[in-house]
Amino acid sequence: MKRSLILLTVVSLLMLAATAGATEIDFWAMTNAPSDQHYAWMNEKAAEFEAETGIKVNFEEIGWGEIMTRAANAIITGEGAHVFQLGTTQNPYFAGTGGLVEIDIDEFGGADSFFEANLESTTLNGKNYGIPWFAETRALFYNTEMLKKAGVEPPNTYLELVEVGQKIVEVYGKGTAIATAGTNAWDLIHNWAIILWAYGGDMLNPDNTAAAFNSEAGVKAMNYWVNLVATGLADEACAEYNQPQADAAFINGDAAMCFMGPWNIAGIEADNPDLPYDIVQPPAGPFGRASFSGGSNLVIRSNASKDEIKAAKAWVEFLLRPDILADYTKNLSKFLPSNKEALEDPYYETGVWATFVKTLGYATAYPPLVEWGEIEGTVQTNFGNVLADYVDGKYDQNSAQNYLDTAAAEVNEILGN
Amino acid sequence: MKKYRSLAYLFILPAVVAMIFVHIVPMAWGIMISFRDLNVFNIRDWTTAPFVGLDNYKKGFNPVTTIGQRFWQSVYNNLVFGFFTISIGFVIAMGVALLLNQPFYGRTFVRGLILIPYITPDVVVYNFWRFIFQARIGIFNEMLLKLGIIQERVIWLVGSNTIWTAIIAAIWKGWPFGALILLAGLQTIPTELYEAAKIDGANWWQRFRYVTIPFLQPVIKTLMIMNILWNFHAYNQFRVLFGDDPGRYAEVPSTLIMREAFNFFRYGLGSALSVILMLIMLAITLIYLSLFKVRVVE
Numbered sequence: 097m098k099r100s101l102i103l104l105t106v107v108s109l110l111m112l113a114a115t116a117g118a119t120e121i122d123f124w125a126m127t128n129a130p131s132d133q134h135y136a137w138m139n140e141k142a143a144e145f146e147a148e149t150g151i152k153v154n155f156e157e158i159g160w161g162e163i164m165t166r167a168a169n170a171i172i173t174g175e176g177a178h179v180f181q182l183g184t185t186q187n188p189y190f191a192g193t194g195g196l197v198e199i200d201i202d203e204f205g206g207a208d209s210f211f212e213a214n215l216e217s218t219t220l221n222g223k224n225y226g227i228p229w230f231a232e233t234r235a236l237f238y239n240t241e242m243l244k245k246a247g248v249e250p251p252n253t254y255l256e257l258v259e260v261g262q263k264i265v266e267v268y269g270k271g272t273a274i275a276t277a278g279t280n281a282w283d284l285i286h287n288w289a290i291i292l293w294a295y296g297g298d299m300l301n302p303d304n305t306a307a308a309f310n311s312e313a314g315v316k317a318m319n320y321w322v323n324l325v326a327t328g329l330a331d332e333a334c335a336e337y338n339q340p341q342a343d344a345a346f347i348n349g350d351a352a353m354c355f356m357g358p359w360n361i362a363g364i365e366a367d368n369p370d371l372p373y374d375i376v377q378p379p380a381g382p383f384g385r386a387s388f389s390g391g392s393n394l395v396i397r398s399n400a401s402k403d404e405i406k407a408a409k410a411w412v413e414f415l416l417r418p419d420i421l422a423d424y425t426k427n428l429s430k431f432l433p434s435n436k437e438a439l440e441d442p443y444y445e446t447g448v449w450a451t452f453v454k455t456l457g458y459a460t461a462y463p464p465l466v467e468w469g470e471i472e473g474t475v476q477t478n479f480g481n482v483l484a485d486y487v488d489g490k491y492d493q494n495s496a497q498n499y500l501d502t503a504a505a506e507v508n509e510i511l512g513n
Numbered sequence: 514m515k516k517y518r519s520l521a522y523l524f525i526l527p528a529v530v531a532m533i534f535v536h537i538v539p540m541a542w543g544i545m546i547s548f549r550d551l552n553v554f555n556i557r558d559w560t561t562a563p564f565v566g567l568d569n570y571k572k573g574f575n576p577v578t579t580i581g582q583r584f585w586q587s588v589y590n591n592l593v594f595g596f597f598t599i600s601i602g603f604v605i606a607m608g609v610a611l612l613l614n615q616p617f618y619g620r621t622f623v624r625g626l627i628l629i630p631y632i633t634p635d636v637v638v639y640n641f642w643r644f645i646f647q648a649r650i651g652i653f654n655e656m657l658l659k660l661g662i663i664q665e666r667v668i669w670l671v672g673s674n675t676i677w678t679a680i681i682a683a684i685w686k687g688w689p690f691g692a693l694i695l696l697a698g699l700q701t702i703p704t705e706l707y708e709a710a711k712i713d714g715a716n717w718w719q720r721f722r723y724v725t726i727p728f729l730q731p732v733i734k735t736l737m738i739m740n741i742l743w744n745f746h747a748y749n750q751f752r753v754l755f756g757d758d759p760g761r762y763a764e765v766p767s768t769l770i771m772r773e774a775f776n777f778f779r780y781g782l783g784s785a786l787s788v789i790l791m792l793i794m795l796a797i798t799l800i801y802l803s804l805f806k807v808r809v810v811e
Contacts (some may be wrong), residue, residue, distance in 0.1 A: 161757075165775055172556050193553050279671050280756045336670035340758070436560035470777050473758070480671075480760050506579055511639035 114335050119154040121400075122405045124167075124180035126160050126392070128230075128386035128391055128429040129362065137428050145414050151407045157355055171195030174399040179408035181229060181392045184217035184461060184483035191218075192394065192466030193226035197396040198407055199224040204416060205435070213461035214434040220464060226393035227412055228434035230425050233459040234290060234358045234378065234389045235451055241372040242268060242352040250353075250376045254291065254320060256355070257379050264352045265374040271331030274353040279480040285472055286388040287355050288479065291317035293460055294381025299471075304463045306513055307504035309475065310497070315408035317498040318479070321488050335483045347371060356453050357390075361431040375448045377455050389459035434455060444472070470510045478503035547784035554573075556780060566709035569785030580773070584786060587764040588793065590676055594765065597680045598687065599737070605684065606691030613692070614699040624696070631689035644680035646670055646754070675755060676764035683750050691736055697726070698732035734805050738798065747796050750807035766790045 123142075128134060134157055142153040156177070158166055164186065170176030171193055180188060190196050199225045201207050209217055210228045218226035238250050246264045250325075251257040261273030277284050289299065297313025300306065306313075324330040331351070334342060346354035347368050355378065364371050378387050396408045415421065418438040425433045426443055432452055433439050444501065445451050462468055480497040484492040485499075547569055577583040587634040613624055630638065645653050646669040657663045681691045702725065710720045726733075746768035751759045757776060760770050766786065774783025 168553050168778060174551070189553075195557070195728065258626055279758075279760060331649055332666070332668060335672075336648060473772075473777060475759055480758060484590075484760050484762065485673040487668045487674075509579075 100104040116293050119179040119403070119407055120154070121268070121404055122154045122156065122176065122409060123408075123411065124158045124163070126154050126158055126163060126181050126183075128181075128359070128392075130366070130432065131157055133428060135422065141415070141420065141465070144482070145259075145272045147261075147410060148408055148414075149407075150396075151410060152423065153411055156399045164485045167489055168193075170397055171399070172433065174397075177397065177425035178400040178404045179396050179411055182226065182388070182395050184214065184391050184393060185472065187218050187393050188464040189324065189394060189466050189469050191220040191223075195398055196225040197398045197400075197408075199227060199287070201227070201398075203409065206436075206480055209436055210434050211389075211436070213456075213459060214391050214393070215276065217391070217461050218393050218395075218466055220466065226395040227393050227416065228423070229394045230390035230429065230431035231389065231434045231456055232388050232431050232450060233389055233456045234286065234357055235375045235387070235448075235455050236378055237346055237356045237360065237373055237375050238244060239349060239352045239372060240374050242272075242349075246352075250374070251283075251375075251379050251435065254294065254379045256382050258327070258329065261353070265328055266281045268352070270328040271333075272351055273329035274324055275337045275342040275351035276321065276330045276334045276337070276354075278335040280336060280504050281342070283339040283471075284392065284479055285475050288317055289460075289462075290355065290378055290387055291320055291381065294383060294388030296383035300463055300511075304465060305511060307471075307507040307511075309507075310504040314500050315496045318482060318500065319493075322482060322491065326486065326491075333485075335433075358432060359430045361448065368410040375451050377451055385458065387455045387459040389456065389461040391431065393434075467510050471507050474506045474510065475503050476505075544780055544786045544788055547788050549781045551781040551784075553778035553780075556729060557780075562781065566599055566780065569782045570789065572782060573786045573789050580782065580786075583740045583761070583764060583769055584754050584766065584789070587769045588765045588790075590763060591747065591765045594674060594680055594683070595741065597807075598683045599744060601680075601690055602684045602688045602740070605688040606695055607694040609688070610695035610699055611725075613696050618721055624693075627689045627692060629689075630686050631693075631707075632643060633686075635686070635749035636753055638686050639750050642678070643670070643683070643754050646678050647684075668753060671760065673759060673762045679754055679763055682754065683747070686750070687740075689809060691740070694732060694736050695729065698729045702728045737805075738801055741801065742794060745797075746791065 112224070123138075125134075129137070133157065138155040142155055146152050155311045158180075160183070162180070163180075166176065167180060167182065167186070167190060170180070171190065172195075174177040179498060187196075199218070201210075201215070204227050204435070211231055214228035214231050215224070217267065218224045236250065242264060243250060246260075248260045249262045257274075260467045265271075277287060290301070293311060293316050295313035295316050297317065298308045302309045313348070325332055325334055331345070334345075337345075342351075342354060343356055343360055343363060343368075344352045346356065347364050348370070349371060357402070377385055379385070380511075391441055394412045396405055396412070398405075400408065416438075416440075418433075418435060418436055421433045421438040422441045422443070423433055425431045425438070426441065432444070432449075433441075441451065442451065460480045462472075465471070482491065482499050485495050547560070548564060548566060549559070549562040550557055550565045551569075555562045555703075569571070572580050573584050574580050577586050590619055609627060613620060613627070632661045645651050648654060648666050651669070653669065654663070654666045658666070667674065669675070706724050706728075707720055715723065746767060747765050748771065751763055751765050751768050752771075755763050755773060757768075759765070770783050770786045770790070773786065774781045796801065
């Protein structure tokens with residue numbers, strides 16, 4: 097009897113351990129908010145989730161610079177997060193590895209619950225491999241005081257931006273009109289794409305089989321970007337900036353305008369809460385206004401066990417509940433919820449948020465391609481060469497076309513042409 | 514005798530086993546995958562990665578291909594970087610070693626002090642230099658402007674100046690190690706030799722040329738070969754100063770290989786480029802060793 101009891105206890109403990117193992121998942125998210133607040137929020141929500149479901153979630157924050165390698169390692173080795181955040185442009189790439197669980201979007205409220213551009217970023221060959229978490233887009237931030245002193249209104253078109261910039265430079269000096277990112281910024285391509293689209297260009301041809309960015313619109317957009325520095329509207333040092341440096345120039349009050357995203361509002365509140373600023377939609381080009389649609393999705397590793405995948409889906413559902421998502425985006429990360437219901441919160445109809453929501457309505461996403469990371473890297477390298485030529489005094493009217501043609505040839509090779 | 518030899522083999526066995534697993538196996542695997550189109554899509558079962566023969570090598574070697582152009586440009590940049598970093602760093606190291614070999618109050622403290630740049634982690638040092646070289650707020654431009662050397666701020670972190678930025682920062686970081694090694698060599702030279710040379714009427718330069726240099730030769734040769742090999746491993750300074758993509762003027766093989774293999778996940782191509790780099794280093798080392806007959810123990 098005693099032996100049976102011991103055996104039963106051991107078996108029960110083993111079963112308990114097995115169950116406990118299946119209901120513990122690891123979750124990686126990027127630095128979407130100041131770390132201490134981010135961990136506090138996630139740990140609080142993980143505790144709520146555990147109380148509700150019995151599933152324990154271990155949260156770890158990963159830098160944007162490390163996620164590609166960490167996610168690749170997790171997918172290859174089966175070690176690491178069961179559910180993690182990926183940028184919208186990274187999602188198709190990892191879907192192509194076969195390392196992500198195919199998602200039935202109806203389990204998460206259906207396709208109509210999300211913004212089209214964000215939902216599209218989770219797809220590869222028409223199937224979903226992620227769930228949109230939050231969205232972001234770029235708008236033009238401006239320093240209300242500097243523009244007022246210069247006697248100008250925020251620009252409506254790219255031509256007006258130059259005129260407004262010149263007035264600001266007259267009052268505040270060379271390089272004070274706008275802060276732009278340079279060779280060190282991954283956002284460089286996004287900022288250029290905004291102008292490219294407004295000038296009627298596109299990154300790839302309609303069936304995404306060949307480069308299209310070396311068009312006249314692409315050249316005009318690149319020349320426009322370089323001329324911001326060359327004509328003294330932006331500081332020459334912008335050529336070496338990364339995006340946070342460009343953001344900081346605006347936030348510190350050294351530059352009157354900057355293309356930035358909603359997350360920068362958290363930066364302003366933290367670093368210079370007295371900054372007199374407002375935002376407007378990106379200026380219009382000859383083909384109207386355009387902006388970049390980015391954001392992040394939540395994905396589930398396919399080599400996790402069935403129980404872990406089930407637990408991961410439950411955690412994603414929990415994070416996407418409108419009240420929880422709105423709390424995360426409103427009070428912590430300052431992104432826009434990708435879930436339309438969460439975005440119905442009246443908060444997003446006020447102030448700068450109304451502008452971001454309006455911009456998001458027409459913002460463009462990059463094509464959901466496995467090769468997108470390589471394409472982006474290639475364009476980035478050649479854009480860097482354009483800026484390097486400018487710095488070395490070798491930039492002429494053919495430079496942009498030559499480098500864009502070089503990039504296009506490389507991109508076509510990547511696309512298998 | 515045979516028993517002692519067996520014992521000796523036994524003693525070195527752990528080191529040999531460790532070396533096989535830490536060095537030889539990864540190298541062999543690296544060489545093996547350099548013949549395959551291994552990427553993130555097939556790495557979960559790398560045996561399914563298609564065998565592509567010498568394709569990856571052809572891409573790397575051929576200066577007509579984009580990757581070939583970048584690779585050879587990066588090798589050229591590395592040679593320029595190495596030439597200036599090693600030569601200028603050596604002159605500074607020798608000067609400081611000679612000074613520190615003189616008796617003066619606080620010499621031990623100063624010997625410790627000069628090591629600060631060398632012992633400070635690369636990331637910290639090169640981040641400092643990144644700040645120093647910033648065009649708008651960096652103190653390097655401020656200093657040059659105040660001295661009247663430049664009239665307008667110079668962009669150091671983009672364009673053709675980038676290689677000089679890396680060279681200056683790397684010299685600052687690297688010379689203390691050379692100084693330390695040379696100082697150790699200087700201290701092995703018997704003082705009687707200098708005294709005898711002085712009595713024979715040799716001036717400072719003659720004492721340096723005919724006593725110091727010949728005695729330091731083994732140390733200098735070893736220091737040089739170490740510097741040459743380390744130079745081809747240069748990565749941290751370029752990555753921290755200029756980011757993932759240092760641009761064509763400051764691209765070195767390590768940054769290119771890192772980007773190809775771990776940013777674009779072209780593991781096969783990255784491995785082939787690594788093997789090519791290893792062969793270049795091997796050739797340089799063999800030429801150096803045969804020219805200068807370096808012996809580790811003199």
